[in-house]
Amino acid sequence: MNLSRKRKKELEKLQKQASNLWEAQQVLVGEATTVAREAGRQLGNYSREQVAPQVQAGYDKYAAPYVDKGKQVFNGTVIPAAGAVVGSALSVWDAANEQRGRLATGRGVPVPVIAPAKKGIGAGGVIAIILGVAAAVGVLYAAWQTLRADDELWVADDPLRAPDA
Incomplete structure (x- = not known):
């Protein structure tokens, strides 16, 4: 392809x-990089x-009490x-493992000794009954x-007075 001298210039x-x-x-991009850095x-x-x-202060003021309470509940x-x-x-x-071991060695099932049942009501029962009666009262x-009918508690409008005309 031949180009004229004018076109080449x-x-x-x-x-x-x-x-x-x-x-x-390239210079502009370099300067933009410096500015961005x-x-x-x-x-x-x-x-x-x-x-x-500011974020730390907000956390300390609003979230920290609840986080601490959650930790206390979780840990406690x-x-x-x-x-x-x-x-x-x-x-x-x-x-269960002990029982399996007993059965495997042929010692069988142990018979538990049953303690006699307590008779009468204890101090805790008496206190519970007293508190229950007090709550019911x-x-x-x-x-x-x-629900009592106390006339002093009710304030009636003045029905005997005629309306203003």
């Missing part, structure tokens, strides 16, 4: 402009100095209950106060 000029533009863009550093500083203390209720369940299950497992008194 125009193409060389265009190629030179494109090369200059490419170099300018500095912006990220400043954002980290701002986050560390401004945002993190859930873990002991789970420990009791696991302990009971392991003791049943041990008893309190409920009955509250119901009586609510």
